[in-house]
Amino acid sequence: MKKILAFTLCFLMCLSLFSCEKGTDKMNEKTTDETTYASDKASTSKNNGVNKAPSTQTKPTLSKKELAMKAYIAVLNNERTLKYPLHNSKEFDEIYIKKIYNFGQYNNATQAIIDMDKDGIDEMIVVNNGKKVILHYENDLVYGFDFLYDAMQTLYADGSFSWRHYENNINEYGVSRISFVNGRLKFQELYRNENYHKFYVDGVEVTEEKYYEYIGQNQKTAIEFTPIDMSALNEGKAIELASKHWNIENGSFDEETGYRYRFDAYRDGEKYHVCLYWFVDNTYYENLKCVMVDITTGEISQSNTIHAKG
Template sequence: MKSRIMYILLVFLLSTSITACSSSKINHSSSASNSKITDTSLSSDSKSDNIKTAMPSNNNTVLEAYKAVLLNDAEFFSIDNKKKLSLDDFLTNKEIYGADFKVTHFTVLDMDGDEVPEVVLELAVDDNPSFYEVLHYMDDTVYGYNIVYRGLEGLKTDGTFQYSNGAADNGYGKLKFQLNAYETDILGYMKSSQNNDNIIISYFINNKSVTEESYNYFIKEQDEKKDVVWYEFSQKNVETELTVHPQ
């Protein structure tokens, strides 16, 4: 019984606190998911499937900026470290959660619908996927935003994703970027509450209460969206996916 109580307390302490509102900030947490990205990370000879749709020509500058950061030829501004640093320094300085990070996979897509791509890095701690670092280009600078693994699961090519605080407390959203923070525009969510000895689960879409049936249909539509393509993090794949190709 004592070990069961300790386990429940540990799970509670590691949960990410996510405010359920139509546009709310996700609080950073060291919570991690045991799920792993399906290895669709084979090197490609063409630009990432995530950004094959027409993009403005000025994105050539953006892609080159990301490539320079990923190859340690340029620094980026880490929102969490509150300073500029190289990718190698970011991965090894242990200033976030006291841990060394290792980049295992990356993907390229437009997350916030502004026709400018972002790069998402999967970060492992002790070979366990634990965080994401989202790179966003703004005002001629690459910014990095650290997100707990359970806060950005099931990423789709339209930038939507699932976040989770538990089996009955989760939802779907899309990121919005600011200079010193990111916010999650919550599209739909479910949350649990306790009434005496009963657990009540409520469902919301666009911050309006809906039936379980409507929410399940919302989930079905989300699940049917195209998943992003994740690539193994290597110099070859970075150069392939982020090199500007003639139009």
């Protein structure tokens, strides 16, 4: 009896081992098949362009500070209008900067760039023909504020400025700073005096001693204005306007001669001479015609200038 039981147990154990081994083989077979299928599928998808990773490249975005400078240059070049506050009104006029300067030319114009209201975005102060214009960038708009002569005398590195005012035999001198609220100027007076007899600090009358003590404790550094290089702003624009005027693209070929067109420009005062040439064997061959382009208004007039090059 014991021999029969032992034999039966051995038989069952062998059967169990055989069954497990077979199941493992099936699992391995299945896993191998699935792996091969997945690999083939991935390879096919890649070849068909389906499984390509999406591009992570993005266009570089300009900061608000960079956008402001780009906008100011466009305003100076009369390519963009600015918001100009109307006197004693909440309304704005939308004009080109040339209107503020009575359509005058840029005569030795200078500029200073400084963050006057400490919002992280620079203002540009342009001086031309004795008039200062503050360009302020806000919500993708450019606002312009003009100051005549003594209304803004010296601009300081902290954004404040000195001013002088004469009225009814009262000679006022002071220093203020400004902020911008919804395109409007807001003034904060730091200190001033009237005929050097009355003295004020933060709008409160003080003694002469306290007045000069405050100034001594708050020394300021003047900002230097630098010339505006209008040629750098306008040479390309002048060529572009002449190209549109002639309906000829710079570098295009003349169908009859097979010669390539070339433009040449040089500044003459407040205008550009823009001339059209045929370009042959890497040299200017013949001057065809020239125009004068006003760098402020963009107006085009004919020119009899001939500049033969060869």
